[in-house]
Amino acid sequence: MITASNRLLTQALLKRDFNLTLSIPDGRLCPPVPNRLNYVLWIQDILFPFHRNVPKEPICGLDIGTGASAIYPLLACSLPNAERWTFVGTEIDALSAQYAVQNVTANHLEPKITIQHVSRSATDESCVILIPFNDPKARFDFTMCNPPFYGSAEEIAESAEMKNLPPNSVCTGAETEMITLGGEKAFVLQMIHDSMRDNVRTRWFTSMVGKLSTIGEIVQHLRALKIENYALTQFVQGTTRRWAIAWSFGIDRLPDVSGSFHLSIPYMT
Ligand SMILES: C[S@@+](CC[C@H](N)C(=O)[O-])C[C@H]1O[C@@H](n2cnc3c(N)ncnc32)[C@H](O)[C@@H]1O
8 A cells, every 4th residue: 555655745746846637546556756757767878878869749658557557658758858758558458547637637738648448359368568559640659667676475475575565555556557467577578568469559668677687597598589789777766776678670779878887687689
């Protein structure tokens, strides 16, 4: 459960710094603003490396699992260059999708942000990039995602124990937000496979992850698939660290920042 103080802090920071209003239902994740802003700013660096060649035309992002807060679209569309950003946010949980729509509307961002409540069909039951691509011209400049980190409730309890915390302190969200079959690694590996489908036209695919070891496994997988164009980063806020990976089938190359943390990847031929 999210605590009242967490929720008030997030709401106050969003109001003070971005003039955003946010409501989150009980039992859903309360996003920490600095970490979410870090990820949005990294996306900006990926799209406009060295802040050169900033295009005049709008950029369109796909936020996979936007949550009740729709935090990434709201933040991006409140940046100083907000006129550039447009978003589609997908969400598999009906209550979160409903709140995401309300949060977009409350901030008058409907012209820039579309929320889609998505579900898995029998034909794509393992996919994680769930969005109809019926329009042959539809394309995204980037995707972003904060996947459920854990594979089971036991894993959440283990993680709390390792951090010497009570079990419910690492689990502030609903099961759908925190747990996915196989954990974050399986989610992102599936996303890589989805990204290889012909109909997912996107310049950069990205995801945040909660464990450094996951990044190593993802990189190994990308290399095995001969996807050589990828970039890594880490987000550090106080004692909390998160990592993120981006990969592309395009020709844009990013500066290598992986040297800023140690990544142990077995030798690959
Ligand atoms: C960890 S929460 C992240 C919420 C929000 N983006 C944030 O960063 O605070 C993961 C979200 O992804 C949603 N989700 C899980 N699988 C999904 C999928 N394949 N497509 C869309 N949403 C999904 C969950 O319901 C949950 O809201």
